[in-house]
Amino acid sequence: MKKIIALVLAAMMILSMAACTAKTEETTASTSATSTTAAAASASAASSSAGNAAETAQAAAEGSADSTGWQNVIYASAKGGNIDAVDYDTTATSTKDTLVVQIPTDPGTFDLTYQQTAQYTLTWVYNKLLTYRYDESGAVGAFVTPESLATDYKVDDDGLGITFTLRQGVKFSNGYDFTAEDAKFSLQHASSLSDLAVMDADNIEVVDDYTIHVPLKHKDANAVYDVGGIAQMHSYKYWQECGGEAGDAEFCSTKAVGTGPYMLKEWNSGDSIVLVANPYYFNDEPIIKNVILRVISDPSVAFMALQNGEIDWMTDTSCNWTDVSTVVDGSVDGITDYVEYSTTCHTLIEDCSEGSPLADLNVRKAVAYAINREDIATYVYEGAGYCTNSIVSMSSPGTVEYDPWPYEYSPDKAKECLAAAGYAPGELSLNIVIGAGDTLRGSAAELMISTFAECGINLEIKYVDIAAVADTLVNQPQEWDLALKGTSNGNYTEPYAATFFSDAGVLSVQCHPQNDPAYAKMVELAKQMNEATSDEERNNVWKQLQDYYLSDCMYSYKIVSVVGHNLISSHLKNYSKTYYYNFDVAHAYFD
Amino acid sequence: MLRYIGKRLALMIPVLIAVTLLLFIIQAVAPGDPAVMALGQDASETEKFDWKEERGLNDPLVVQYFNYMKKLVCGDFGNSYSDGRPITQSIVSRWPTTIVYATVSLLIASVFGIALGVLSAVKRGKFFDSIMRVISIVMFSMPNFWFALLLIIVFALDLKWFPVSGFYGPRYWVLPVVALMITNSAGILRFTRSSMLDNLQADYVRTARAKGQTEFKVIMHHVFNNSLIPIVTYVGSCLASAYGGVIVLEQVFSIPGLGSLLITAINHRDWPLLRGCVILIAVTTAVMNLLIDLIYAFLDPRVKARFKNDAARKGKKALKKASENA
Numbered sequence: 019m020k021k022i023i024a025l026v027l028a029a030m031m032i033l034s035m036a037a038c039t040a041k042t043e044e045t046t047a048s049t050s051a052t053s054t055t056a057a058a059a060s061a062s063a064a065s066s067s068a069g070n071a072a073e074t075a076q077a078a079a080e081g082s083a084d085s086t087g088w089q090n091v092i093y094a095s096a097k098g099g100n101i102d103a104v105d106y107d108t109t110a111t112s113t114k115d116t117l118v119v120q121i122p123t124d125p126g127t128f129d130l131t132y133q134q135t136a137q138y139t140l141t142w143v144y145n146k147l148l149t150y151r152y153d154e155s156g157a158v159g160a161f162v163t164p165e166s167l168a169t170d171y172k173v174d175d176d177g178l179g180i181t182f183t184l185r186q187g188v189k190f191s192n193g194y195d196f197t198a199e200d201a202k203f204s205l206q207h208a209s210s211l212s213d214l215a216v217m218d219a220d221n222i223e224v225v226d227d228y229t230i231h232v233p234l235k236h237k238d239a240n241a242v243y244d245v246g247g248i249a250q251m252h253s254y255k256y257w258q259e260c261g262g263e264a265g266d267a268e269f270c271s272t273k274a275v276g277t278g279p280y281m282l283k284e285w286n287s288g289d290s291i292v293l294v295a296n297p298y299y300f301n302d303e304p305i306i307k308n309v310i311l312r313v314i315s316d317p318s319v320a321f322m323a324l325q326n327g328e329i330d331w332m333t334d335t336s337c338n339w340t341d342v343s344t345v346v347d348g349s350v351d352g353i354t355d356y357v358e359y360s361t362t363c364h365t366l367i368e369d370c371s372e373g374s375p376l377a378d379l380n381v382r383k384a385v386a387y388a389i390n391r392e393d394i395a396t397y398v399y400e401g402a403g404y405c406t407n408s409i410v411s412m413s414s415p416g417t418v419e420y421d422p423w424p425y426e427y428s429p430d431k432a433k434e435c436l437a438a439a440g441y442a443p444g445e446l447s448l449n450i451v452i453g454a455g456d457t458l459r460g461s462a463a464e465l466m467i468s469t470f471a472e473c474g475i476n477l478e479i480k481y482v483d484i485a486a487v488a489d490t491l492v493n494q495p496q497e498w499d500l501a502l503k504g505t506s507n508g509n510y511t512e513p514y515a516a517t518f519f520s521d522a523g524v525l526s527v528q529c530h531p532q533n534d535p536a537y538a539k540m541v542e543l544a545k546q547m548n549e550a551t552s553d554e555e556r557n558n559v560w561k562q563l564q565d566y567y568l569s570d571c572m573y574s575y576k577i578v579s580v581v582g583h584n585l586i587s588s589h590l591k592n593y594s595k596t597y598y599y600n601f602d603v604a605h606a607y608f609d
Numbered sequence: 610m611l612r613y614i615g616k617r618l619a620l621m622i623p624v625l626i627a628v629t630l631l632l633f634i635i636q637a638v639a640p641g642d643p644a645v646m647a648l649g650q651d652a653s654e655t656e657k658f659d660w661k662e663e664r665g666l667n668d669p670l671v672v673q674y675f676n677y678m679k680k681l682v683c684g685d686f687g688n689s690y691s692d693g694r695p696i697t698q699s700i701v702s703r704w705p706t707t708i709v710y711a712t713v714s715l716l717i718a719s720v721f722g723i724a725l726g727v728l729s730a731v732k733r734g735k736f737f738d739s740i741m742r743v744i745s746i747v748m749f750s751m752p753n754f755w756f757a758l759l760l761i762i763v764f765a766l767d768l769k770w771f772p773v774s775g776f777y778g779p780r781y782w783v784l785p786v787v788a789l790m791i792t793n794s795a796g797i798l799r800f801t802r803s804s805m806l807d808n809l810q811a812d813y814v815r816t817a818r819a820k821g822q823t824e825f826k827v828i829m830h831h832v833f834n835n836s837l838i839p840i841v842t843y844v845g846s847c848l849a850s851a852y853g854g855v856i857v858l859e860q861v862f863s864i865p866g867l868g869s870l871l872i873t874a875i876n877h878r879d880w881p882l883l884r885g886c887v888i889l890i891a892v893t894t895a896v897m898n899l900l901i902d903l904i905y906a907f908l909d910p911r912v913k914a915r916f917k918n919d920a921a922r923k924g925k926k927a928l929k930k931a932s933e934n935a
Contacts, residue, residue, distance in 0.1 A: 123873060126692030212656045267693030287702045288865030288873070289776070314774055314863045315872075318758070322766050323773040485878055486640030522653060 110592060112607035116308040117590070119331040120320045124288050124313050129270035130211060130248070140250055141600045142293060142309060143191075144276035147171075147182050147201065148246030151596055160247035164301055165602075167196065167251050167277065177237040180245055184228040189298040190253045191281035198224040203254035205232060205245070213244045239548065239556075251277060279304045279604035289313055305592075305607040317341065324585055325350060330608075332585040339402040339458070342583045346401060351588075358582040358595060363411050364403065364459060367491060367501040367574045371530035375439075375446060376499060379536070382572045384435035385448075385500070386425035388473035389466060393427075395578050398461045403578035409564055410518060410576055416557035418564050425568075432473035443474025450477060451491070451501040453484035459502045462577070491528045501528075502577065519544035519563065529573040536570040610906070617899045621892065628891045629681070632884050633674045643690050643878040664690065677884070686888075687881035691873070696885040699870060704889065706776060707859070707866035711851035714786045718794035719844050725794075726801025726840075730809060731828060741798065748795035754857040757788040761861075774863040785862040789855055793847050800843045804836035811835075837908050841901060849897035853890035 128140045147168040148160040162168060170183040188196040202222045209219035218233040225231055234241050253275055260269040272285045279301065280293035291311040295304045312329060314320040321341040323329045345355045368376045368385065375381050395405035406412050407423035433443055448470075452460050463479045470477040480498060482490050491501055505524065517523050521541045531537045543563040550556035584601075586593075593606040643666070644657035652660075661667050665676060680687060686696035729741040764784060765773045775781045808814065809832055817827045856868035863869075867886060874882035905912045 123876075126689070126694070210656070210659070212653045267688065271692055271694065286865065287699060288869055289863070312775070312863070313865070315860050315869070316863075319761065319774050319861055319863065322761055326766060326769065326773050328773055328775070483640060485646060485876055488645045489640055489642040527654075 110305055110605075110607045112305050113589070114608040115306060116310060117306045117331065117603060117606065117608075118310045118312055118329045119333065120314045120323065120329045121311050121333060122313070122315050122317075122320075124291075127267070127271040128274045128276075128282075129250070130208065140276075141278065141596070142280045142603065143274055143278045143282060144250035144252075145278055146247055146250055147184075148242070149596070150247050150600070160243045166246075167201070168246065171242065171246060173242065177234070177241075179231055179233045180242060181225070181229065181231045182246070184230070185300070186228055188277050188300045190256065190275050190277055191296045191298055192253070192256060192275045193298060194253045194255055194275075196251065196253070196277055197227045198230045200251060200254045201230050203257065204251045205230075205249050207252060207257075208249035211248060213240075213248055216241050217245055280309055299604075302605065304604045306603065309603065321585070324353060324587070327352075327587075330587040330590055339400060339583075342585065343401065345585060354586050354588045354590075356584040356586050356595070358584070362580040362582070363505050363576040364462070364502055364578045364580060365505045365574055365576050367503060367528050368572075369491075369495045369499050369501075369530060370534055370573050371495040372533045374495065374499065375448065377534065378439045379534075379570065379572070380435045380439035381441070381446070383425070384432045384439065384441075384446075384473065384475065385470075386572055386575070387428045387432035387435060388470045388475055389425075389577065390427040390469045391423075391577055393469075394462050394465055398465055399458065399578050399580075401581060402458060402583070403580050406576070406579055408576060409567060411579055415553075416560045418561060420568070425572075427469065429469075429473045432475070436474055441474075444476065446474070447476040447478070448499040449480045451480050451482050451487060451498045451503075453487050453503070454481040455484060463502060488528075495530050504580070505576075519567070520548070525574050531571070531573045534571070534573075536566075540567060540571050610903075614899065614903070617895075617902075621895045624891060624895060625888060626678075628887060629678065629884065630674070632880075632887055633670060633677075636880050637670050639878075641878045643880060646877045646879075647690055681888075686885040689882045690879045691877050691882070696881050699882060700867070700885055700889060703865055703870045704867050706864060707855070707868065708852060710776070710782075710785060710789070710859075710864060710866060711848060711855065713782070714789035715793060715844065715848050715851060717786065718790040718847075719797055721790070722794035722797025723801050723840065726798040727805055727828065727833060729798065729802045730805030733806065733809075738802075741802075745795040745798045748791050749799065751792065753788055753792045754861055756791060757784070757858055757861045760784045760788055774861075776862070776864045785858060785864060788858055788862075789851070793851075796847070797840065797844060801836065801840050804839045805832060808832045808835045834908070838905060841904055841908065845897055845901035845904075849894045852893045852897065 128143055130140070145165055145167045147166060148171070149163040149166040151159065151161050151163060162170065167185050167188060168182040169185050172181045174180070182201065184196070184198060184201060190196060202224055205214070205217065205222055206219045208214055209217060216234050216236065216238045218235050221233050223231040223233075232245055234245075238244075252269070256275050257266070257269055260266075260273055265273075272282075274282045277296075277298075277300065279296055279299050281296040282291070283294045284290075284292040286292075290313060293309040293311070295307045314323060314329070317332075317338050318341070320329065320332050324332050342355055344350050345353045366385075366389070368382060370376050370382070376385070391405050395403055407420045408417050410417055412419060436443065436446060450463050450466065452463050460479065460481070463477075467477045467479070477500075487501070487503060490497060491503075518525055519540055520526070523544070526532065526537075526541075540563065543559055543566065546559045547556050547563065550559055587608075589608045590606055591609055594602045596602050642657070644660045645652065648656055648660060658667070665673055668676070677687070684697075686700075688695055689699060725741055729738045732738050761773055761784060764770050771784050772781055776785070811832075814827060814832060817831050818824075822831075853867065855866070856872060858864070859866045859868035860872060867889070870882070871886045873879070874886060
């Protein structure tokens with residue numbers, strides 16, 4: 019018997035080996051990017067000396083009052099295309115030549131098409147056509163800046179295309195010139211991202227070596243923001259040398275080449291990413307010549323490394339309030355808490371699907387009255403969050419801050435609403451999903467248990483693996499009633515609302531309110547917002563939507579706005595926040 | 610012996626089939642969507658569908674399994690969902706670090722554990738033995754990650770003798786090695802002591818002493834050699850599990866090893882990477898168990914003799930059959 023088994027196993031091995039070696043190679047499918055001819059790519063570009071400070075772009079329409087229609091909308095939303103350069107001290111010298119930044123995980127790639135976590139590392143290696151920046155109002159817009167690879171852009175009169183004028187004299191870190199072919203390739207390379215779905219990627223036209231025209235599938239107030247600001251610029255010639263589609267993964271990671279202030283020197287998987295100053299950078303040479311992104315996944319260990327001087331920067335994604343509070347109260351020297359009032363909120367999500375208790379508006383209102391948002395912000399979040407009386411983050415233009423908030427904590431009103439829904443106090447039981455290990459939202463939920471109890475609602479916390487939260491909310495509505503999760507929102511051109519409240523938006527997908535009588539009107543108002551041809555019109559509709567939402571919908575709303583904290587060595591100077599998780603360290607130095 | 614080794618290696622195949630089958634079943638029932646992990650929570654349904662279509666995740670599970678096994682027999686573990694790179698590349702870049710870390714730690718742990726275990730057994734009931742027993746219980750019970758954090762606070766943060774994290778050179782290795790070594794040496798100490806005590810009571814020890822052997826020779830030549838079998842088994846199993854990645858310590862000390870890669874794969878629902886790591890761990894464990902069994906043959910003459918007798922018996926059987934046929 020043993021012999022038979024051994025023979026069978028040996029035969030299986032031999033057969034499979036034979037099948038393996040006889041297998042013919044599969045041909046790889048070509049991408050749309052490879053359909054362009056390579057011949058005229060970059061070789062003939064007129065080279066000029068690199069490293070000159072960028073000439074400032076001519077101001078675009080600046081939302082001039084005379085322009086009408088889509089042109090005006092897009093220009094107005096993007097603030098006219100130009101933003102003043104930050105006045106850095108370019109003569110400073112640094113006492114240390116290496117900046118060590120802690121990151122919680124190895125991003126694995128620099129390309130957003132592979133992994134969303136790449137975005138906080140890629141801006142030091144890559145540039146984009148336009149640059150995201152906060153403007154004076156605190157909103158993020160896409161601008162022409164000294165770092166952007168476009169010096170100007172123009173939206174077609176019919177709103178169905180954008181022409182970008184590219185910066186000349188830019189080289190990649192391997193010495194290859196940046197031209198319109200590279201811009202076209204880069205946009206097509208990134209076209210799988212949903213934010214770029216508006217782009218007609220197959221018909222991007224190279225007008226000349228430094229001009230491209232990007233056609234759009236439909237009018238979209240967000241087009242300039244998305245098309246100009248999302249896709250990082252790659253070298254098409256270098257992509258082909260890396261093996262094209264077959265070598266794309268390495269091209270975007272271990273062999274990454276960009277136009278940014280730093281270039282990739284070494285990628286030690288799971289350990290560190292070493293960047294050095296890009297000798298071909300078209301702007302001021304970085305003062306600190308080396309940047310090391312060190313992977314330290316445990317926040318406590320990262321904080322100790324920061325105290326020990328082994329790292330200089332602990333990113334916001336790792337900081338927890340316990341560590342931050344020791345810096346804030348002065349217990350720890352030599353560390354600065356860089357506070358950012360981010361656009362991230364912790365939002366209550368409610369399962370409004372048919373059959374759920376929250377399908378009843380009265381129950382949703384009872385829940386709203388049962389949440390003591392002020393106490394949550396004060397006692398749970400402390401310095402990590404604050405409360406505003408708005409449905410979404412105040413960074414979305416036109417968002418109303420209600421005074422007073424119509425759903426201030428009130429056990430009496432909560433009980434009235436419960437009674438209207440047919441529930442006696444103590445009869446209704448709900449659960450709230452919290453990501454396992456999420457101490458902040460877990461503590462907020464625990465506070466909610468006591469306030470809900472006072473209002474006659476039994477609340478139970480259901481911890482779910484963080485990686486499974488989104489899947490649970492979207493695909494298993496029968497398993498949960500409430501959830502507290504982070505949402506980020508707010509960009510300049512498009513009030514987050516237009517996406518958030520649309521029929522394909524986060525709210526619809528996670529809250530399942532499609533059967534609710536108020537849902538159709540909410541979606542209609544969101545559609546009107548997106549189609550509005552002026553900011554004034556859009557804001558009017560947005561106000562209507564907010565009022566309507568508060569009275570008739572209440573499927574999901576912000577509880578707390580999150581404050582971001584980056585713990586940085588006090589000796590590091592001259593850095594600046596660009597947007598979201600990104601900082602500009604090209605001009606930074608150690609004193 | 611060679612046949613024995615061949616048989617053991619061949620038996621790995623059903624083990625691997627069972628492991629991969631189990632992983633696919635877990636993949637089917639585990640919550641979490643790899644598309645969401647890769648594309649972000651706000652990715653549209655179309656984007657997620659297209660992403661899964663490219664990776665064959667929309668196919669039935671059975672089809673996915675057979676496609677995976679077809680590639681696996683050719684040595685292709687697939688590409689990571691997170692960064693698109695080949696799994697073999699990720700594993701090959703990380704596993705040697707774990708091997709070095711685990712081997713050095715277990716080697717030092719074995720030296721200390723065995724030495725102290727022998728001494729403890731010889732001085733049974735004395736003050737030294739009592740101290741060793743208390744220390745070993747405390748060390749064995751202590752979670753190694755807690756001990757690791759304690760080491761960091763004292764030796765890195767307060768005394769600044771060693772760095773907090775990383776694995777860049779000898780100075781960086783000290784704290785991680787000590788953290789792993791301490792709990793393992795406590796276990797080895799206890800095993801050694803227990804095994805030694807069993808053999809110290811044996812008749813042959815009394816005989817050796819009666820014959821006038823020195824105490825040192827009695828202990829080291831007779832007792833210790835006979836006590837080695839369970840110690841080798843324990844050390845081997847510790848090593849096998851450590852080669853699979855000391856997950857928690859690698860996270861604490863930011864060591865880029867197999868354990869931290871496994872955590873990344875789980876958190877990102879990177880199924881190909883997870884399968885690659887688990888298959889490697891399964892193979893490593895099987896090979897380590899085989900090596901332990903082979904070491905028995907060197908340590909224990911009875912096992913060696915059994916192998917020889919088995920071979921001889923089979924040879925005689927073959928001869929008898931041949932002569933009958935003739």
